[in-house]
Amino acid sequence: MAQPWELTWQRLPLEGMANARELGGFPTADGGQTLWRRFIRSDALVDATPADVEFLHSYGVRAVLDLRGPKEAHERPDVSLGDDVVCANISPFAVNMASTDMQATKSAAWVYDTMFENRDAWKRVFEFIAGAPEGCVLMHCSVGKDRTGILSALLLMLAGCDRWDALASYVPSRVNIMRLPFFRPYWDKICSDSEREHYDSRPETLGHWLMRLDAEFGGDVRAYLAWCGISDETIDAVRTRLVG
Secondary structure, three states: OOOHHHOOOOEOOOOOOOOOEEOOOOEOOOOOEOOOOOEEEEOOOOOOOHHHHHHHHHHOEEEEEEOOOHHHHHHOOOOOOOOOOEEEEOOOOOOOOOOHHHHHHOOHHHHHHHHHOOHHHHHHHHHHHHHOOOOEEEEEOOOOOOHHHHHHHHHHHHOOOOHHHHHHHHOOHHHHHHHOOOHHHHHHHHOOHHHHHHHOOOHHHHHHHHHHHHHHHOOOHHHHHHHOOOOHHHHHHHHHHHHO
């Protein structure tokens, strides 16, 4: 009988992580598909169990990219996946995304605009991915929705997937994180309309980011990444990880 980590999963069957998903299996414009076991998008590893650690390491994860802000990462540190797994903490948005004050005063569109313009962070993110060891890169923020969602969209569109698949990868997050013990009661009873906008994964939210990509770069992800100062060699290396 095959071990769980030997199977191909869409949402990974982890105990302490509700939103860990593959970027493999999406169709590309050239008739191919994105490769499995190259990128996982996820919520944070703070509650990963020993069984989760064994699963992820055996699945092939050899790099972890934490997209949370330094304060978030310090307060709720990731569980280590092993001494042979390289890690980086590079946030495209330095403000604490979990801050109630931020959610009450800033719209989701403002948050996404800020991340759109953070060229230095995306440059460091792509350079880390390009230099990561052979194997699977796990990228995450707090619940794996906004910062992870934008990076996932960039990767899928760079691989030649259309924006609808980028949106399809984005939208399930809010439903997935309903599995988290704290989230369902908070969503049902505490969230204001403004907070719900931040905790949801509405297609319109990522759609705002995609409209900026259209308006300023003609929808060309490579042009946007070049504007961020990322070299052609780095862009090609990241793309190759996802499509071969």
